[in-house]
Amino acid sequence: MTSDKTTTRRRYSADFKAQVLGECDAPGASVAKVAMSHSINTNVVHGWRKLAREAGATSAVSSREFVPVVLPAAPMQSVAERGIEVELRRGAVTMKITWPSSATADFAVWTRELLR
Secondary structure (H helix, E strand, O other): OOOOOOOOOOOOOHHHHHHHHHHHOOOOOOHHHHHHHOOOOHHHHHHHHHHHHHHHHHHHHHHOOOOOOOOOOOOOOOHHHHOEEEEEEEOOEEEEEEEOHHHHHHHHHHHHHHOO
């Protein structure tokens, strides 16, 4: 059986592929819509994306620049300075209590009475 049709593969330039892949990477873009707008089968574009991910996995990381951020050091408070912090909740009522660390024995008595 012979066919009168001659099938030829379509070839795309690297610039065209980069343009299509760039359109696919846009926020909210659909690969299928981008492929249809260029009259390309969606599977072809997915194949290009896969090849780009595999080839560019290391180059994508190296193209980003590291920007150091300096954060001010948080003042460290000792446990003695902070005290004991308790938050009690019952229904819609929330009560926060800070008890001085120097009175831990009193806090223990208060907690025991509270929980009876």
